[in-house]
Amino acid sequence: MHRKGLDVRSARSSRLLLLAVAVIALLVAPAVLPDYPLSVLTEIVIFSLFVMSLNLLVGYTGLPSLGHSAFFGTGGYAVALLAIRAHLSAIPALIVAVLAGIALALITGPFVLRTSGAYFLILTLSLTQVLFGIVWLWRGMTGGDDGLPGVPRPQLPFLSGVVGSWTNFYYVVLLVVAIAVATLWWVVRSSFGLTLVGIRENERIVEGLGYPTWWTKYIVYILAGGYGALAGGLFAYFKGYVGPGQLSWLTAGEALVMVILGGAGTFWGPVLGATVVLLLRYEVSSFTQRWETILGLVFILAVLFLPEGLARLPDRIRDIRAKGRPAAAPAEQPAAEAVGSTAIAERSEQ
């Protein structure tokens, strides 16, 4: 027991160290990065939040959505309309964007949550397609397929003049995403978060423990919608433009692959997934036209060799190492004593 406690603590402190290094790196990045790589980094940060919000559904609760771009796009259009038509500043605009995402989830939740598994996948896809159609048709409001250009990029007032506009905007994004990620951390770590994982594992057991699982799923769907819309709002600012592409199911599909690639159900996996895919897109496209093929290959290789995702790679390596030893026995063990000895074996390995 004692040793295990120590290991947990040292693992936690090394993870904290890693987090601190990442935060510092993100903070000083503008000092070393020119505008273009900085804009790629900004996009990665925004997509990380978007993919994390999807992960709440897909990874934690086990609801495979192929329509999360509906919220991403809703947030984008809310921000663009408010900024262009009503000249609203960023904070109220982003709040309205979140509320719009929440409203959309409130309305559509009862319908999509009648299903699960592959049915859920297709139902969420049709939801985003209907929205896509509305945007396409309602040209007067949304600009149709031309979208809405001219969304002004928000700036932190105390930094304007001190740093360039890209750097300033990067800090805006970093600030908003940091706050959102902190609240997401709370959600995942709350007893609500544990309930979500329980539902992914076996909804009926959780219900048998007295949890209102339908409401839990509804609430997480609403939360995911809110966070997704927030990311979408930031993305509209980032592009200075919003178009139907932001709503497209291809955006949702890509986000879903980022979740899988990074590690569904892990907190930081989505960040890894978003980083890898976006870097591939921008870096590979600079030296070959065939980046789409390479991206496709990455998707396939991920399924073959990393079905658990990049974030679980360290665990996987440890498993493979452990497999080499006879002491580490596999899952099904008939005798009770054997389980005890496995536990001891694992403990002594660390």
Place this chain on the structure above:
Amino acid sequence: MTAPALQLEDITKTIGGLTILDGIPLKVEPGERRAIIGPNGAGKTTLLNVIAGFLPPTRGRVLIFGHDVTRLPAHRRVDVGLMKTNQQPAVLRELTALENVMLALLRGRHRFFGLAGSVDRDHEARRQAMSVLEEWDLLDVAHERVQHLSHGYQRRLELAARFAMRPRLLLLDEPAAGLAADEIPAFLERLQRLPRDMTVILVEHSMRVVFAFADRITVLHHGAVLTEGTPDEVRQDRYAQEAYLSGGTRRKDA
């Protein structure tokens, strides 16, 4: 007069034209240990699922401690003190043993569907969970993922998690199934140690467990109650012998 722990009135369940349960009456007094036996397909598991709220009955009423719960969803029946175990241990395989117990203990503890409280910081609940694990000899696997545990451990964990919620009425669906023969005595002893004020309804194929544990036995056959009585009465009942006890041996031979 206190209300019975469980009262069923005319419980009927038909699925696709097939009558699984046919007008079942049942009355279980508080503190009683009741076993429900019957050949495969008699409707025992279906009956437990109707009581627990996982299947709506086609007709009839379910009363638990005098509350009519017929229309209540499964998760609300936990409020009147009902808990159920499954044939496959109802444990969450990707969580650790500790987390399984924690999930049971955290129900209703934090507001806003649990959004208001952190799992890691609830030291009180954690302490309780650890003591539950200790009580059930599970302390050494507290941080193991359940999927790495043997069937016997999973069964104990399932009971421990349900027990942590202090149910007043516990439904056990074939708890001894899947246990090795040498594990059964210890398991039976554990069941017998359950507090006497807890009402227990047990569905079980192992006659050893049933006759050692139950105060009264109900024999189900083709979705209807064939007979009911004390273990001795049932043992002597000719119908019960024909319908089940012999059928049970046949099943084992097959």
Place this chain on the structure above:
Amino acid sequence: MPINAASVVIGLSYASLLFLISVGLSVVFGLMRFVNLATGALYLVGGYVAWSVANRTDNFWLALPAGALVALVIGVVIERGFLDRLLGKELMQVSLTLGVAYIVADVTRWIWGGDPLRVRAPEALRGSTRIFGSVVPTYRLALIVIGAILAIVVWYLLERTRWGAYVRAGVDDMEMLECLGVNGRRIFSVVFALGALLCGLGGALGTPVTGVSPGIDSQMLLMALIVVVLGGLGSVLGAIVASGVVGMVDNMVRTFWPEASFFVVWVLVALVLIVRPQGLFGRAV
């Protein structure tokens, strides 16, 4: 413009193509809950290969099986290579089949370029025919006939043969089928391969009408998903009926309200799913 024979013919010929790409998707889904997002890619490949063969040989009737066969090969590679790892894992299925779709889209653009290509209909089917007072393209009529024949063949295979009975039993309850001693996995392999073949054939047959170009893969995939969801997952009859409905509705909307063509079918799907989540002919979810 009133609804006349011409618009019915155009709608139904489109329905034929929809049936070809969606029936495999539907049955495969019904059997193993497998979501194949590479369906559109198979259609695309079928179309491109058919174009190349038709160009080289100047023989449309050679182009058809060529397109279908190449799609079949890709389907078999997916099925043999990956399927066992993916059963019951929707996320992995999405990732893998989307990956295949990306690669196919990119490689085909590499080989055939980005411009729309069109195969000319075979000599005998060019020109137009008068039917019920309207002039309609002959090839469209032929498409309807081919689609109808294939629908009947598929329907007969699944509803009237022993093999089809196994497939249907598997759609209902795979475990039960295996209890009967039937190898469900092998049945699934055959269904998957046949589905891919029909997809490729659809692509080849479609090129004289829709042409083939980048983007048509995701367009056709979405249409196939609509048909499958509308008809009910795993139901052949559902795929037939839903293809007809979607083909006709889509064509009508294109005529009367062109900008909304894509939108209306999705609204249709959303409405049906809200009322009946299992689709028109599907079993309860």
